Structure formats: structure tokens, C-alpha cells
Amino acid sequence: MKRIAQLSIMGLVLTMGLIQAKNLDKVRIGYVAEPAHGLFFLAQEKGFFKEQGIEAQLLELSGPDGFSALTADKLDVVTYGSTGPLFYIAKGLPLTIFGGIMIEGQATIVRPENFEYYKSNDLNIYKGKKIAYVHTAEAEYIFKDALDKAGIDWKKDVTWLEFSSPTEVVEAVNKKTADVGFSWPPHYSLAVKNYGLKVSHYFSEWLPRYTCCRLTTTTAKLAANPDLYKRFLKALLRAYDFYRTNEDETVKIYTKYLKIDEDIVRRETYTDHVADSDPDPLKNTLQQIWGFIVKNGDAPKDFVFDWDKRVNTSVYKQALEETIKKYPGNKTYAAALVRFKKYDE
Secondary structure, X not given: OHHHHHXXXXXXXXXXXXXXXXXXXXXXXXXXOOHXXXXXXXXXXXXXXXXXXEEEEEEEOOOOOHHHHHHOOOOXXXXXXXXXXXXXXXXXXXXXXXXXXXEEOOEEEEOHHHHHHHOOOOHHHHOOOXXXXXXXXXXXXXXXXXXXXXXXXXXXXXXXXXXXXXXXXXXXXXXXXXXXXXXXXXXHHHHHHHHOOEEEEEHHHOOXXXXXXXXXXXXXXXXXXXXXXXXXXXXXXXXXXXXXXXXXXXXXXXXXXXXXXXXXHHHHXXXXXXXXXXXXXXXXXXXHHHHHHHHHOOOOOOOOOOHXXXXXXXXXXXXXXXXXXXXXXXXXXXXXXXXXXXXXO
């Protein structure tokens, strides 16, 4: 009888486990393969998504089609640079930004023999030079604003060479087609390793804590299930604290998912800290990026951005407050609240 009772209990436990697994809410996440998107990997590996009743499906993005997949109900969250969702919202797509995944990270790359020249902080050195870039990435707008402030006419004094990917930018610099290239991780780290190119500047020097990849979903999905997206952010906040306090294991998990050299992951994430992973929406700095886009003439004429509708900060605030309540002595979350009050309220 005792054996039968034990088997019955085991069967009940297994059944409850299956029921719980079936009750998990599936969230399909489109991410970009770079270290700063690693909070997704941590939340998956450390069980933070499951803690929040979420079955996360991680799908690597290879182009801008993620927005189409989002509106076609093939994805629930996408994580492109700030300019991506802003432009698609301006085109009429019903999207809402509800958090972030990456801050800063973009850099200028040059050939090694030109490094001493381009490490100067005098922007006049770019006059007459050829710059390779991917149009509408944050780097373009941040740099053009910096040139404006330095009194340099970027339309006349600089030759802009547009490419479709950071890989092509790297090739242009390496083959001397361009003098300078604008790129982002891990592409410039791979360029340093594979071609001996040099990083001469990070764009955070011209605009500290600028927003890069944002967490974006459809406005309808967020309105229909704000609790799901709140739990999603709570999982990322747990991952954020882990990333801030467990360097070695974080590097190993990132390396497992990205399949690039561990030294590149460690350098970008911790040693050089070229980018930060942060789930905060950072609404104010997002508005600053949009201001650069408008000034550059790339925004649709007469378009008025509805910031309250298109950037939701309340879901993140609730997620953060509930996380602080559960972990009241946690310094990571306390600092995150201070940052939220500075950049979002």
C-alpha cells in the first residue's frame, strides 16, 4: 500500500507539472544576435521567464521583417534599434514601445594606420572624408547632430557612403573604400579581431546613454494583456540583476547562445562595457533620437508623435515596483527606480 501511495503522489506531481507547463503563456521574441540582447538568454537559462508563467520562444532576427511578423501575429516582441520602431510608427504601424534591451554600443572603426589621426576629438578632421554607414541607425543621427553643433556642414563637408549592413561597412573600411565606418557589436569587435581594424570612438561620447534596441509590440496586444508584458519585464529585471552581479556565468550563457568568442563577449559586456543591457523604456532619450530624425528631415511631414500612446512606461513601472517589493534590499532595482524617475517621468 505504501508503494502504491508513493506512486500515486508521484503521478499527481507529474500531472501538476504538465498542467503548469500547459498553462505557461507563450511569448515569441525576435532578437538581434549581440551580447547586449543577452537578458533574453539569461531569463531563459535561469528560469526567470518560467517564474513569471512564460514560455519564451527566442527567434533571431536577420532583417527588418520582424515588424511585419509582429503585425502578422507571428511574433509578440521585437527588439530593433530605436530608430526602427520610431520609423514604422511614423509610417502608420500600430506599434508601442514598452521597454528596452540595449543602451549605447555603436562605434566608429578605422584602419590601424589611421587610428592616431581619428582618435582626435576635433570633428573638423572628418571634413572631406568618406564615411560608411547604415542609413537610419542611431549612429548617423547622433554624429550629424555632433557635426551641426561643431559648425560643420555634414551635407557638404562629408561624403556619406550608404550600405545595407554593418558587415558591408566593415568591408568598406578594410578595403579603403571608406575612411571611417559606423558599426555596432559584435561586428566591430569581429572587425578588430579578423582585420586588425581599430575602434576610434564610441557614440556615447557624443550622446551618453542614448537608446538603442527597444522592446516593441503591437498596441492592441499590449492593451489586451498588459499583465503578460508586465511579467515579461519582471523576468528581464531578474535577468538584469543577474547580469550585473554574475559576470562569469553571464559570459558563458551569452557565448552559448551567440556562438562567438568568449573574450569578445566579456570585453563588450564587462571589460570595455561598450553597451549596457537595461529593460527601462528610457522615454526621454528616445524622444531625443526622434528629435534628431526630425531635424535631419527624415520624419514624415506633418506627422505628430503620440508619445503617451506609442511609448508605454506604466507597464515597466509596475514591473519594477513589484520587483522591488519582492526584493526590497536589492541595489540593482533601487538604482533602476532612480533612473526611471530621471528618464521616464
